[in-house]
Amino acid sequence: MASIKDVAELAGVSRATVSRVLNETGQIKAATRERVHNAMKKLNYRPNPLARSLATSSSNTVGLVVTSYRGSFFSELMAVVQEEMDQQGKFLLISRGKRSRESEVHAIQRLTDMRCDGLILHARNLYDEELIELAQQETPFVILDRTVEGLEDRCIDFQHEAAGQLAVNHLIEHGHRKIACLAGPRERLTARLRFKGYEQALREHHIEVDETLVAEADYDREGGYRAMADILEKHPDITAVYSCSEEMAVGAFDLFRERNMTVPGDISLVSFDSVSVCTILTPSVTTVHFPIKEMAEQASAALSGLMKGQPLPVLPTFKPELRTRESVRRLNQGK
Known part of the structure; x- marks a missing residue:
C-alpha cells in the first residue's frame, strides 16, 4: 500500500507539500498540485481519513437527523442528502430522532459527539428554545421543513x-x-x-x-x-x-x-x-x-456554505403546486 512518502518521491516534492495538497492549505502552484494528484492516481494512494481530520480539525462528515428510516418521504430525503454530500466529498452519518423530543435530543448528541462538521435537522419535536440554544454552539446546522423565530436564516420551510x-x-x-x-x-x-x-x-x-x-x-x-x-x-x-x-x-x-x-x-x-x-x-x-427533493438540495447547499463560514442568503419558503391527474370527478350541479 502506497504511503505519503511514496507519493512525495514520485511527484518530486516534500511530504509537507503533499500534505498541503491533500488538506488544501497553503499556496501551491497549479503544476505542483497536478504532479501530486497524478502521483496519487498512479500509486492508487488513498489518504487516511483519520489523519486528514486531525490535520484539518475537520471530520469531513455531515450529520442528518430524520424521524424514521422507513417510508418514501424519508427514503427520498436521505438519498438526496447522500448524493449532495457525495458530490462535496463528505461522509454522511444519519441518526434517527424517532417520534419524541428526547430521541431527537439524543440523535443530535450522537452526531455532535462524532464531531460532525455540520448538521441537517428534520426535527419535529424539539422546542424552539432548544434549537436556539443549539445555535450558540460551534456546529453549524440547517433546519428542514420548519421555521424557528430567531433562526429564520437557517430554516427551509414549506407552506x-x-x-x-x-x-x-x-x-x-x-x-x-x-x-x-x-x-x-x-x-x-x-x-x-x-x-x-x-x-x-x-x-x-x-x-x-x-x-x-x-x-x-x-x-x-x-x-x-x-x-x-x-x-x-x-x-x-x-x-x-x-x-x-x-x-x-x-x-x-x-x-x-x-x-x-x-x-x-x-x-x-x-x-x-x-x-x-x-x-x-x-x-x-x-x-x-x-418538494422534499428540492428542499433537501437547498439544505445541503446552505449547510455547505455555513461550514465554509460563508454568510447565508435568504433561504426560501417553498410554495405548494397542484398536480392534477385522474382521481377527481366533477359532480353534477346540486349534488
Whole structure:
C-alpha cells in the first residue's frame, strides 16, 4: 500500500507539500498540485481519513437527523442528502430522532459527539428554545421543513397550510361538499397546518367542519387504511377525501379495492405527495406537491456554505403546486 512518502518521491516534492495538497492549505502552484494528484492516481494512494481530520480539525462528515428510516418521504430525503454530500466529498452519518423530543435530543448528541462538521435537522419535536440554544454552539446546522423565530436564516420551510387549502379548494371547485380528511397526528406542527388548510377551505365556502369526517393516522399505509375505514363506517355517503400524506392515500386505495369502490367513480381523492407514489396508482392521484427533493438540495447547499463560514442568503419558503391527474370527478350541479 502506497504511503505519503511514496507519493512525495514520485511527484518530486516534500511530504509537507503533499500534505498541503491533500488538506488544501497553503499556496501551491497549479503544476505542483497536478504532479501530486497524478502521483496519487498512479500509486492508487488513498489518504487516511483519520489523519486528514486531525490535520484539518475537520471530520469531513455531515450529520442528518430524520424521524424514521422507513417510508418514501424519508427514503427520498436521505438519498438526496447522500448524493449532495457525495458530490462535496463528505461522509454522511444519519441518526434517527424517532417520534419524541428526547430521541431527537439524543440523535443530535450522537452526531455532535462524532464531531460532525455540520448538521441537517428534520426535527419535529424539539422546542424552539432548544434549537436556539443549539445555535450558540460551534456546529453549524440547517433546519428542514420548519421555521424557528430567531433562526429564520437557517430554516427551509414549506407552506403546509396553503397546500391543504389548495387541495380542498380543488375538490370543492369540482362540486364536492362532504369531504373527509385523513389527517396526521395533530401534536405535530406540520400535521396541524395541513389540517388547518382543510378547515380554512371549508369555512371559506361556508361548509361546516365536521370532526367525524376526520380521522388521524401516523402518515403510514396501515394508518391510512384504518382511518379511511373509520370514516366510511360513520359516513358511507362521502364523495371525496383529502389525504395529508401519500402513504395514507395508498392505504385508502387498499380499502377502496377491498370494497370494490372506484376512484373517482365512487369517491374522489386528493393527496399530499413528496415522491412519485401517487403517479403509479391506478388511476393516478391528483396531489399538492411537497418538494422534499428540492428542499433537501437547498439544505445541503446552505449547510455547505455555513461550514465554509460563508454568510447565508435568504433561504426560501417553498410554495405548494397542484398536480392534477385522474382521481377527481366533477359532480353534477346540486349534488
